[in-house]
Amino acid sequence: xxEEEGFRRYVAHIILWIGIAIxxxxxxxAIVASTQxxxxxxxxxxxxxxxxxxxxxxxQTIFVGTSGSTREPVGNMMLNSLVMALLIAVxxxxxxxxxxxxxxxxxxxxxxxxxxxIFITLMLPVEVRIYPTYKxxxxxxxxxxxxxxxxxxxxSATATLLFRQFFMTVPDELLEASRIDGxxxxxxxxxxxxxxxxxxxxxxxxILFILGWNQYLxxxxxxxxxxxxxxxxxxxxxxxxxxxxxxWPIVMATAVLAMxxxxxxxxxxxxxxxxxxxxxxx
Amino acid sequence: xxxVTLRSVRKTYxxxxxAIKGVDVDVGDGQFCVLVGPSGCGKSTLLRMVAGLETVxxxxxxxxxxxxNQVEPADRDIAMVFQNYALYPHMSVYNNMxxxxxxxxxxxxxxxxxxxxxxxxxxxxxxxERKPRQxxxxxxxxxxxxxxxxxxxxxxxxxxPLSNLDAKLRIAMRVEIRKLQRRLNTTSIYVTxxxxxxxxxxxxxxxxxxxxxxxxxxxxxxxxxxxxxxVASFIGAPPMNLMSTRPEEIKSQLGGSASDVGxxxxxxxxxxITDQTPxxxxxxxxxxxxxxxxxAETFVYGSREQEEQRxxxxxxxxxxxxxxxxxxxxxxxxxxxxxxxxxxxxKLHLFSGDGRTRIEA
Amino acid sequence: xxxxxxxxSKLLPYAxxxxxLAIVLIFFYWPALQAVIQSFLLQDAFGLSTSFVxxxxxxxxxxxxxxxxxxxxxxxxxxxxAVSSLSFALLLAVMADxxxxxxxxxxxxxxxxYAVAPPVVGVLWIFMLHxxxxxxxxxxxxxxxxxxxxxDGDQAAALIILAAAWKQxxxxxxxxxxxxxxIPRSVLEAAAIDGARPMRRFWTVxxxxxxxxxxxxxxxxxxxxxxxxxxxxxxxxxxxxxxSTVTLVYKVYSDGLLGGNLGSSAAQSVILxxxxxxxTGIQFRxxxxxxxx
Numbered sequence: 038x039x040e041e042e043g044f045r046r047y048v049a050h051i052i053l054w055i056g057i058a059i060x061x062x063x064x065x066x067a068i069v070a071s072t073q074x075x076x077x078x079x080x081x082x083x084x085x086x087x088x089x090x091x092x093x094x095x096x097q098t099i100f101v102g103t104s105g106s107t108r109e110p111v112g113n114m115m116l117n118s119l120v121m122a123l124l125i126a127v128x129x130x131x132x133x134x135x136x137x138x139x140x141x142x143x144x145x146x147x148x149x150x151x152x153x154x155i156f157i158t159l160m161l162p163v164e165v166r167i168y169p170t171y172k173x174x175x176x177x178x179x180x181x182x183x184x185x186x187x188x189x190x191x192x193s194a195t196a197t198l199l200f201r202q203f204f205m206t207v208p209d210e211l212l213e214a215s216r217i218d219g220x221x222x223x224x225x226x227x228x229x230x231x232x233x234x235x236x237x238x239x240x241x242x243x244i245l246f247i248l249g250w251n252q253y254l255x256x257x258x259x260x261x262x263x264x265x266x267x268x269x270x271x272x273x274x275x276x277x278x279x280x281x282x283x284x285w286p287i288v289m290a291t292a293v294l295a296m297x298x299x300x301x302x303x304x305x306x307x308x309x310x311x312x313x314x315x316x317x318x319x
Numbered sequence: 320x321x322x323v324t325l326r327s328v329r330k331t332y333x334x335x336x337x338a339i340k341g342v343d344v345d346v347g348d349g350q351f352c353v354l355v356g357p358s359g360c361g362k363s364t365l366l367r368m369v370a371g372l373e374t375v376x377x378x379x380x381x382x383x384x385x386x387x388n389q390v391e392p393a394d395r396d397i398a399m400v401f402q403n404y405a406l407y408p409h410m411s412v413y414n415n416m417x418x419x420x421x422x423x424x425x426x427x428x429x430x431x432x433x434x435x436x437x438x439x440x441x442x443x444x445x446x447x448e449r450k451p452r453q454x455x456x457x458x459x460x461x462x463x464x465x466x467x468x469x470x471x472x473x474x475x476x477x478x479x480p481l482s483n484l485d486a487k488l489r490i491a492m493r494v495e496i497r498k499l500q501r502r503l504n505t506t507s508i509y510v511t512x513x514x515x516x517x518x519x520x521x522x523x524x525x526x527x528x529x530x531x532x533x534x535x536x537x538x539x540x541x542x543x544x545x546x547x548x549x550v551a552s553f554i555g556a557p558p559m560n561l562m563s564t565r566p567e568e569i570k571s572q573l574g575g576s577a578s579d580v581g582x583x584x585x586x587x588x589x590x591x592i593t594d595q596t597p598x599x600x601x602x603x604x605x606x607x608x609x610x611x612x613x614x615a616e617t618f619v620y621g622s623r624e625q626e627e628q629r630x631x632x633x634x635x636x637x638x639x640x641x642x643x644x645x646x647x648x649x650x651x652x653x654x655x656x657x658x659x660x661x662x663x664x665x666k667l668h669l670f671s672g673d674g675r676t677r678i679e680a
Numbered sequence: 681x682x683x684x685x686x687x688x689s690k691l692l693p694y695a696x697x698x699x700x701l702a703i704v705l706i707f708f709y710w711p712a713l714q715a716v717i718q719s720f721l722l723q724d725a726f727g728l729s730t731s732f733v734x735x736x737x738x739x740x741x742x743x744x745x746x747x748x749x750x751x752x753x754x755x756x757x758x759x760x761x762a763v764s765s766l767s768f769a770l771l772l773a774v775m776a777d778x779x780x781x782x783x784x785x786x787x788x789x790x791x792x793x794y795a796v797a798p799p800v801v802g803v804l805w806i807f808m809l810h811x812x813x814x815x816x817x818x819x820x821x822x823x824x825x826x827x828x829x830x831x832d833g834d835q836a837a838a839l840i841i842l843a844a845a846w847k848q849x850x851x852x853x854x855x856x857x858x859x860x861x862x863i864p865r866s867v868l869e870a871a872a873i874d875g876a877r878p879m880r881r882f883w884t885v886x887x888x889x890x891x892x893x894x895x896x897x898x899x900x901x902x903x904x905x906x907x908x909x910x911x912x913x914x915x916x917x918x919x920x921x922x923x924s925t926v927t928l929v930y931k932v933y934s935d936g937l938l939g940g941n942l943g944s945s946a947a948q949s950v951i952l953x954x955x956x957x958x959x960t961g962i963q964f965r966x967x968x969x970x971x972x973x
Contacts, residue, residue, distance in 0.1 A: 045878075049775040056772040057789045060849060063804040064796075066815055070807065081813040132699040139696035142687055151697055158708045160960050164907045164929045165952040168936045168945055169714035170707060192703035209685040222687045251797035253911035254933070269799045273915050276803065289807065292800050299795035304788060314794075314851075315858060372869050393875040405866035409888040418884070419874030466874075 071290035078285045098290040114268040122249035124187035133196035141204040159194045181265045240313030247299040268295045321383030321473040322348045329377030338364045340530040349504040355517035356527035362510045398467035399476040404459045406451040413447040437465040457488045477509040548674030557643045559584045581672025587645040589666035599664035607656045619644040718946035737947040754927040758905035765845035769852030777860040794850040798911025805843035806916045833924025859893030899963045
């Protein structure tokens with residue numbers, strides 16, 4: 038029977054709940070650990086139920102930081118991560134949409150070579166060119182700055198391709214109609230194309246924000262000052278010290294705080310997220 | 320070879336929506352039964368229940384003397400042609416047809432002879448190695464047919480199989496399907512929303528509306544004696560003119576035959592333009608509002624001088640007070656002209672005020 | 681494909697592409713070019729003099745046993761991560777594709793790990809499987825396994841594969857679900873009428889129709905395992921114990937940073953670039969194929 042019968046349905050429900058448990062377990066452990074006493078954890082005596090140190094741990098994490106070597110409040114790291122993620126997302130959308138506009142709606146010499154120059158960057162992830170890029174950022178005196186954190190990650194081809202693809206589906210009649218109504222390139226872009234691109238922009242923003250927030254290798258290289266650290270770098274430094282000194286409740290609280298914004302975005306803006314993910318991979 | 324009997328079949332969805340409200344139909348062995356009705360009337364659901372794709376929540380479905388309510392689709396010995404053909408995109412035409420036979424463990428040699436025979440009949444022989452995407456719409460349709468006939472099932476089920484084809488091909492395939500069914504003499508149930516297709520194909524026509532059967536019978540009999548105003552306006556194109564009438568009007572024009580008549584129906588083709596009033600018949604003065612000349616015939620859209628409400632029987636009907644008249648293509652009154660049309664007594668259809676009962680005067 | 685309706689302007693289009701072009705040239709092409717040039721240069725230990733050494737850096741690499749091991753290890757990790765994550769995600773997607781009550785809830789509960797950053801994934805898993813204090817390590821030891829990924833290279837590798845596969849489940853699940861939902865229901869119904877039982881239906885109809893999605897995800901997962909595992913490795917094992925979890929990207933990073941061997945690091949970068957180009961090329965070829973179904 039194509040309509041599923043009772044038994045098969047129960048099996049499906051059970052498998053899905055097992056899957057959910059597997060997916061959620063590490064995070065549950067992190068949340069539990071962040072509410073317990075460090076001494077207990079360090080002895081390997083951690084309980085699988087929440088403890089009573091919730092407020093204390095999170096207060097210390099956000100406003101003070103670890104008591105060990107780095108002593109940087111995680112609140113500040115989150116701010117750095119937020120600024121970087123927003124700069125990457127907004128910057129990428131802004132420069133991509135205008136260059137896609139030029140490539141689709143204008144004919145000019147070197148149009149296709151320029152398109153290809155942008156397109157090929159798809160094949161150059163930051164990981165394969167880290168040191169030379171680092172050197173350039175250093176030469177431009179952008180180490181330990183938001184510009185240095187975000188600029189090298191801004192200009193990849195995915196967003197440009199996405200907007201180009203979307204613009205191609207916009208009917209020609211719209212441009213012809215607005216031209217008859219006396220609109221020039223700026224008017225058309227502002228009054229017609231931007232409003233039409235709203236959903237695409239939002240979907241892209243969701244994905245880019247998550248990717249930006251989760252950046253690791255690049256910030257690791259170019260931030261040397263503790264007050265410029267992003268949360269992903271901060272969490273790594275917290276477990277650098279010898280095991281005995283690691284303050285696990287704070288590490289786990291930081292992990293929870295590092296997950297919170299992007300997970301929140303995925304859950305709350307699920308539709309846009311799914312759309313953005315599928316579109317950017319096309 | 321089998322007959323299909325539906326006994327007070329019901330379908331209620333978990334949400335409480337009643338899609339099929341008790342249907343009784345008996346399709347004899349080798350007969351071609353057509354389920355017709357507007358979209359949402361439950362005809363496809365009913366067909367899918369016969370196929371076993373939807374559970375039956377009430378009543379019985381009997382195929383060849385076996386109650387199949389709890390039987391898997393695979394074990395009902397039926398074959399189905401889907402609206403979008405549902406061909407396996409990754410398989411060649413040959414494998415599309417062979418798949419169902421292989422699943423039943425048939426010997427490869429027997430499969431080969433059956434598929435090749437079906438391909439010959441359907442003129443698909445040169446395309447057996449192609450994938451569905453390399454075929455035209457009509458060819459895909461024929462592969463879907465082939466997949467059904469190689470199985471040599473007890474019953475064929477068709478779910479609007481021609482609605483994705485263009486008009487010309489649709490007519491050609493309609494004829495093909497009918498010829499094929501006559502030759503194989505396999506009991507068939509066919510779902511369509513196109514009344515013309517229904518009229519031309521059916522041995523038994525089942526007109527459905529709102530999850531219920533409105534009328535069952537021979538197509539011409541249904542055309543001649545529609546049981547309800549719904550059937551009257553659904554079967555026949557353009558639809559029957561339906562006018563609500565006042566009792567005294569009926570009495571004066573029809574000689575007071577039936578006092579509970581509320582609706583009078585006349586088919587466009589049953590009108591003639593004339594000054595006379597046939598005895599026992601009806602004459603209407605009209606103002607011509609629009610004319611459509613299609614060559615063989617002319618359609619006159621006129622408004623009645625008296626203010627009369629037509630009964631809304633199906634969606635997409637003409638505005639109230641409008642009457643369609645079909646006359647030979649050689650004639651055409653001028654727009655704005657006042658004409659008088661009449662229909663003889665034998666061509667009048669009388670219905671009760673709610674349109675649910677036909678009244679034989 | 682080109683638009684018919686366009687604007688006429690001489691300078692405006694250049695102004696519009698300028699920001700992206702500038703960033704691309706400064707931060708993509710110039711460094712990439714530098715990497716290529718540097719891969720042909722050798723710097724002395726004090727950075728005082730450089731000499732052009734042709735392909736010496738590459739030849740050194742090919743002779744380097746550690747590099748060869750890193751290549752094999754990276755491919756092994758990629759394969760293990762892709763296969764384990766894909767098969768588990770496919771199982772979940774097939775279940776979630778059924779018309780179940782609460783299927784939207786299931787989807788929500790299964791996709792959020794996509795948003796967890798690789799270093800956080802590393803921290804979560806090392807905490808659970810930490811040799812002395814991990815909650816799961818207790819059970820492993822109770823089972824008689826001498827669990828210590830800090831000392832045992834194979835265990836460390838298993839830990840990385842586990843964590844990386846875990847993170848990728850949600851992504852694969854989402855694409856599998858979309859792939860399953862794009863298979864017309866009527867095709868499966870036709871197969872049911874054609875006498876195929878659920879398992880046979882899955883292997884003869886669903887699975888072949890899903891093959892474009894599977895292939896696409898395979899490429900994406902390999903690329904993921906190449907690059908995005910960096911954060912997981914760096915927080916969990918730092919490539920250790922010894923070099924037992926050093927992947928190609930990790931080696932580029934650690935050779936340049938710790939060893940200061942920029943010529944070799946650059947040569948490794950160039951090889952990585954070539955690998956990415958090949959992978960992307962495969963993916964694009966396949967995108968063309970995908971249109972056909």
